[in-house]
Amino acid sequence: MDASRSEATAVLVEDGLITGVGSVADLRAVKPQAQLDDSFAQHIIYPGFIDPHVHMLLGALIYSRPFTPPWDMQTPQGIVKGLADKSALLARLKELDAQLSNKNTPLITYGYHNLIHGEITRHDLDTVSSQRPILLWHYSAHDFYLNSAALEWAKVDANLSARYVGVELDSNGELTGRLYEDAPKYLFEKLAFQLLTPGNVRRGFNGFERLLADGGVTTVAELGYGLFGRRLEDLYYLLEYTDDDPYRLYLVPEFRAFQQVYGDDTVTAVAALAEEEPDRGKPQVLRQIKFFTDGAFYSQTMRLDPPGYLAANTEHQLGLWVTPEPMLAEEIQPFWDAGFGIRIHSNGDAAQTATLNAMTSVRANNPSVSNRFVIEHAGLVLPTQIERLQTLDGGVSAASHYVYYMGDSYQTALGERTTHITPLASLKRSGIPTTLHSDAPLAPPSPLRAAAVHTTRETRAGHISNASEALTPYAALQAITIDAAWALGKEAEIGSIEIGKRADFTILGEDPLQRNAKEWSEIEVWGVVIDGIKYPRATNLSTE
Structure with missing residues (x-):
């Protein structure tokens, strides 16, 4: 991924850094006393794969749950088969209910999706059990569906709708x-006692790490630091993340969570965390901040321009604003002025307009600052919005899985606008830094698989979604290496095999550029190298 050198046959590593790239003979001339390690002579050494947007603690919680997914889902325990419709979902819930002896123990499962399973109400869940609290965690991770016993258990009543957006009432209130x-x-105030136990977190965290190892991931960024409470999260990172773990972990604070704690001192508080000395055994807080413009892609709450959603159950609905447009610029400005990178969750086409308007205003108020900003997920992006993004020098970190999972399912809900789902080739042609992320646990942290999908644009039904937006194989690999490093502001340290960068590599059995992208998932991931130390995937043990 070094533009000046397409490939080499040897790399020189000293004290965890790359100090030479070329042939064995070239490097022998530079460092004759160096020890030759030829254990990867039959492998391909790539820059370490990067997943720039995951949710570690959320993933730990979800990976500790039973799964009720809408499609086959890769989990730490292997592939869990998808449930094709509502009857299959309810049958699976009844099986899980029967496995719990205490009828008062809540049953919390992850993976329900309304476009696949159909609409679910508390009355449907009451047919599974009228006594046990049952909570379905939507695939988007933004929604929960509770039966009557769970509503009572969590002390949720209709009056709560006056305090919180998102307490759904029917026509009778x-x-x-x-x-x-x-x-x-x-709800999480109640769920914390069920989910955030040390045993659950450890089991889920270890499972998450197995998936990172399977995917050859060397670097991840948590894009919701603080959502569960910074002190609690720091405690779990202290317990579960060590300098022996074969990946780098960066944290990006979530604005609302920090604002709630620090108020007017939020900029100062986040800046202080970002200035702490890096430590290999401790997650590093990036000098970035995350904002939300709209809702979720999967749960049909991303904000759309009229006519909105077209499906019968959501017809004419426009989705949700998380941060109304005038307020978005006001919230971003102090961080922009203080030199922070901006990461903005922005999914729908109306949301992109609001996000671009906000960033135009922010930049105009302080044109002397040239921080980077990145649109996160980018569910729908129109050609005119790509032009504006190019003018603003922005980037995109796209959810890797929207096309594959929803390219077919959203035909009814979005119509012709499905052609604007994750338009990576158009972004790349415009010179916009464009990367891919898993948003794990929503999709497995498997960068090579993500890159393959956007080389083929193939959906899970085997169709091709807007072939003109397919990336070239090389551009797809850039999206999981050097462009992903750019999104983190770390392109000077990682993302390519260049002198002066960290010796972080993903070791593959074959070169993806020599295979059809549809076959990339078959390529063996031997393991990774971090700071020049080898971590075989099979054993997950470090060796010099």
Whole structure:
């Protein structure tokens, strides 16, 4: 991924850094006393794969749950088969209910999706159990669906809708059982005692790390630091993340979570965390901050321009604003002025307009600052919005899985606008730094698989979604290496095999550029190298 050198046959590593790249003979001339390690002579050494947007603690919680997914899902325990419809979902819930002896123990599962499983209300879940609290965690991770016993257990009533956006009521003003967007914050006060136990977190965290190892991931960034409370998260990172773990972990604070704690001192507080000395055994807080413009892609709450959603159950609905447009610029400005990189969750086409308007205003108010900003997920992006993004020198960190999972399913809900889902080739042609992320646990942290999808644009049904937006194989590999490093502001340290950068590599059995992208998932991941230390995937043990 070094533009000046397409490939080499040897790399010189000293004290964890790359100090030479070329042939064995070239490097012998530079460092005759160096020891030759030819253990990868039959492998391909790539720059370490980077997943620039994951959710470690959320993933730990979800990976500790039973799964009820809408499609086959890769988990730490292997592939869990998808449930094709509502009857299959309810049957699976009844099986899980029967496995729990204590009828008062809540059953919390992850993976429900309304476009696949159909609409679910508390009355549907009451047919599984009228006594046990049942909570379905939507695939988007933004929504929960509760039965009557769970609503009572969590002390949710219709009056709560006056305090939180996202307490859904039917036409009679009665609870449907759905809690989304802001309302799950209230729910988590109760769920914390069920989910955030040391045993659950450890089991889920270890599972998450197995998936990172399987994917050859060397670097990840947590894009929701603070959502569960910074002190609690720091404690779990202290317990679960060590200098023996074969990946780098960066943290990006979530604005609302920090604002709630620090108020007017938020900029100062976040800056102080970002200035702490890096430590290999401790997550590093990046000098970046995350904002939200709209809702979630999967749960049909991303904000759309009229006519909005087209499916019968959401017809004419426009989705949700998380941060109204005038407020977005006001919230971003102090961080922009203080030199922070801006990461903005922005999914729908209306959201992109609002995000671009906000960034135009922010830049105009302080044109002397040239921080980078990155649109996160980018569910729908129109050609005119790509032009504006190019003018603003912005970047995109795209959710890797929207095309594959929803390219077919959203035909009814979005119509012809599905052609604007994750338009990576158009972004790349415009010179916009463009990377891919898993948003794990929403998709497995498997960068090579993500790159393959955007080389083929193939959906899970085997169709091709807007072939003109397919990346070249090389551009797809850039999206999981050097462009991903750019999104983190770390392109001077990682992302390519160049002198002066960290010796972080992903070791593959074959070169993806020599295979059809549809076959990339078959390529063996031997393991990774971090700071010049080898971590075989099979044993997950470090060796010099």
